[in-house]
Amino acid sequence: MNTNVETFKYDNRIVRAFAIATIVWGIVGMSVGLLAAVQLFFPDANLNFQFITFGRIRPLHTNAVIFAFVGNGMFTGIYYSLQRLCKARMFSDALSWLNFWGWQAIIVSAAITLPLGFTTSKEYAELEWPIDIAIAIIWVIFTVNLIGTILKRREKHMYVAIWFYIATALTVAVLHIVNSMEIPWSWMKSYSMYAGVQDALVQWWYGHNAVAFFLTTPYLGLMYYFLPKAADRPIFSYRLSIIHFWALIFIYIWAGPHHLLYTALPDWAQSLGMVFSLMLIAPSWGGMLNGLLTLRGAWDKVRQDPVLKFMVVAVTAYGMATLEGPTLAIKNVNALSHYTDWTIAHVHTGGLGWNGFLTFGMLYWLFPRLYQTKLWSTKMANYHFWIGLLGMMFYIIPIYVAGVTEGLMWKQFNKDGFLQYPNFLETIVQVVPMFRLRAIGGSLYILGYVLMIVNLYKTAKAGQFQKDVEAQAVPFNKKSEESGSHLWHRWLEARPLTFTALSVVAILVGGLVEIIPMYLVKENVPTISSVKPYTPLELLGRDIYIREGCLACHSQMIRPFRSETERYGEYSKAGEFVYDHPFLWGSERKGPDLAREGGKYPDAWHYNHLDDPRSTSPGSIMPRYSWLLTQKLDTTSLPARIKALRKVGVPYPAGFENGPAQKDLQAQADKVVANLKTGSINADSDREIVAVIAYLQRLGTDIKSAPATQTQTTNAK
Amino acid sequence: MGGAAQQTAFESGGAAMSAILILIAASLGMACLFLAAFIFAVRRGQFEDTSTPSLRMLADETESKRNSSISETKSKNNEHKRRNI
Numbered sequence: 001m002n003t004n005v006e007t008f009k010y011d012n013r014i015v016r017a018f019a020i021a022t023i024v025w026g027i028v029g030m031s032v033g034l035l036a037a038v039q040l041f042f043p044d045a046n047l048n049f050q051f052i053t054f055g056r057i058r059p060l061h062t063n064a065v066i067f068a069f070v071g072n073g074m075f076t077g078i079y080y081s082l083q084r085l086c087k088a089r090m091f092s093d094a095l096s097w098l099n100f101w102g103w104q105a106i107i108v109s110a111a112i113t114l115p116l117g118f119t120t121s122k123e124y125a126e127l128e129w130p131i132d133i134a135i136a137i138i139w140v141i142f143t144v145n146l147i148g149t150i151l152k153r154r155e156k157h158m159y160v161a162i163w164f165y166i167a168t169a170l171t172v173a174v175l176h177i178v179n180s181m182e183i184p185w186s187w188m189k190s191y192s193m194y195a196g197v198q199d200a201l202v203q204w205w206y207g208h209n210a211v212a213f214f215l216t217t218p219y220l221g222l223m224y225y226f227l228p229k230a231a232d233r234p235i236f237s238y239r240l241s242i243i244h245f246w247a248l249i250f251i252y253i254w255a256g257p258h259h260l261l262y263t264a265l266p267d268w269a270q271s272l273g274m275v276f277s278l279m280l281i282a283p284s285w286g287g288m289l290n291g292l293l294t295l296r297g298a299w300d301k302v303r304q305d306p307v308l309k310f311m312v313v314a315v316t317a318y319g320m321a322t323l324e325g326p327t328l329a330i331k332n333v334n335a336l337s338h339y340t341d342w343t344i345a346h347v348h349t350g351g352l353g354w355n356g357f358l359t360f361g362m363l364y365w366l367f368p369r370l371y372q373t374k375l376w377s378t379k380m381a382n383y384h385f386w387i388g389l390l391g392m393m394f395y396i397i398p399i400y401v402a403g404v405t406e407g408l409m410w411k412q413f414n415k416d417g418f419l420q421y422p423n424f425l426e427t428i429v430q431v432v433p434m435f436r437l438r439a440i441g442g443s444l445y446i447l448g449y450v451l452m453i454v455n456l457y458k459t460a461k462a463g464q465f466q467k468d469v470e471a472q473a474v475p476f477n478k479k480s481e482e483s484g485s486h487l488w489h490r491w492l493e494a495r496p497l498t499f500t501a502l503s504v505v506a507i508l509v510g511g512l513v514e515i516i517p518m519y520l521v522k523e524n525v526p527t528i529s530s531v532k533p534y535t536p537l538e539l540l541g542r543d544i545y546i547r548e549g550c551l552a553c554h555s556q557m558i559r560p561f562r563s564e565t566e567r568y569g570e571y572s573k574a575g576e577f578v579y580d581h582p583f584l585w586g587s588e589r590k591g592p593d594l595a596r597e598g599g600k601y602p603d604a605w606h607y608n609h610l611d612d613p614r615s616t617s618p619g620s621i622m623p624r625y626s627w628l629l630t631q632k633l634d635t636t637s638l639p640a641r642i643k644a645l646r647k648v649g650v651p652y653p654a655g656f657e658n659g660p661a662q663k664d665l666q667a668q669a670d671k672v673v674a675n676l677k678t679g680s681i682n683a684d685s686d687r688e689i690v691a692v693i694a695y696l697q698r699l700g701t702d703i704k705s706a707p708a709t710q711t712q713t714t715n716a717k
Numbered sequence: 718m719g720g721a722a723q724q725t726a727f728e729s730g731g732a733a734m735s736a737i738l739i740l741i742a743a744s745l746g747m748a749c750l751f752l753a754a755f756i757f758a759v760r761r762g763q764f765e766d767t768s769t770p771s772l773r774m775l776a777d778e779t780e781s782k783r784n785s786s787i788s789e790t791k792s793k794n795n796e797h798k799r800r801n802i
Binding site for chain 1: 719735736737739740743744746747748749751752754755758763767768769771772773774775788
């Protein structure tokens, strides 16, 4: 039996690199989040500096904490545990380091481009096309490294964590590619291939599964490795872990439409999403219970060991978030919760609790082992735990209160049947104190994080890093099992880079196969005759609206409730969005819905409001956009934009971009300037503000101009 | 005229739901892939043993003492502790 024992080395350097990256990007992402939170009660915290204004740093925060902090955390845990579970070094050191540096380069490019306003506007997929391609390539490299390691493993049985890693790698690749289908019109900008309701459906299929397969499955894998390790006892039920894994991955991918309940998405798709979301409770709680029950009879350990404390809270937060998620996916609950801060509270239960605390627990466990020493200060780790937990409470509870308050106030009618709070601003002013408390919570969470950085740094200083850890194992007899595929494996193991290149080619070919039918699809023809493509000026205004991230606070989707139609006008129809590449429905209302903004206020009001929102709306928390008044409108790229849109099915006439478009643009800009003059404002027609006003005045007006018979309201509620 | 037809187009978004075909194809594709992986894994006997894998994964920190079983290692650790006390 012991005759062919093989000696090999685990690669700890790559683990350490990812761990350091996790720690660094974590503090960056959380600090940006805090800055965004402060701007919600103190708008001038952006220093009137466009690059750090809420609309631009909100995607920076979400991308940084999801893909930089949790992403690196995931790689840290996978690179550590996979080698040990497989009893093998990673497939290829070169791929490991390509994975590492490629991922960091992507993060840096995100940190530069998002503040500059290069965004696709699709949530958690904001990065523009060149970075999207880089992500696909780096992800393939990671997947090859993962699969390669599994193939050359010396342990026959694949521990359940490995299955979670495989599901993560494969599914994220598919999600990313399908949702990132876009037509570039410049080296950094593109339009989504899909329009309106289709784009919304694809986006939230992606968005939901990004949570499922980026924030959940890899971290469940980590839980199944690090929780038993830290507790030094086996998982409660290995059988349950296998069942809940397979159930989870088969159900998760269908739940996306719950992000679009009561929108213009077809009803049957909404119901499908809701049913699958409810079914998800079972496998999710399977995971939570398995984690918690592992500690049965060992609660004395939990009391003493900060690592286990972090993990217990993480698993509990996972359980709460996965009960709450399906609850929010019930249509009746969603009617109240959607667009409110309830959603923000929900994701932060998962983010701060599940992902954050599990990462902390893992790092506290990992560092002493990487550096062959004891944790520098258990007491300090305990302080981190309690301060972090307090921070979470101060974040989540006020934001729940804010969310429910918003939802109730928006829907409140008075005795005479009018809206109790017809002015949206009243409802947001009401919850501003909650935003202040939230910022305190966030600060506490970061304070705890800083304690962790000090503690881990001191631990590293005190210990000695061992970059290669020697281990021995007996390879299992592959020959008898694999026979035919054996040679192929041998070949593969020898050529990691060749195999990676081939995989990239395969993914790209697959991508092309998916793109080509898109060109053949003709369904994007308008279904409402009065709905027309945007004029050139409106198009440029819309692109500025995207650049500034206006959709972070303003939805463009009126749901069919009386409370919404009273406030905003006729509810939104799927046919209104056929030229929206990308869709801009939004997911949050920190300001009123803008789907029917067109014609509600004069041009001059918008001018003043964008220059200084508090001049027209005292108490408003909207940032000033004074740079729109001075920056010149970029008209040189207009032909490229029109051509790109025509490619995805917007029927601009042939040759429109060579002359007629520019004339049209100038004429409309002059009209806006003339309108502004009647409001005694002198503006130049070549400024960005003119385009933004033109766009805002267009919103939702296509339906208004349609014959009255078509806009009969048949509201359900 | 044509009001009724247009009304339905308003409500359903017309035929403009082709993207859902891509999503269903992608989702079903993933599901089939995982199903195949599941069947493959079952055939290979991956899930026959549902108790020892959870114990074995705990043992890999003690590679240097790989001749000793888990329980032995544990009792040794306990002995060390007792001595230290």
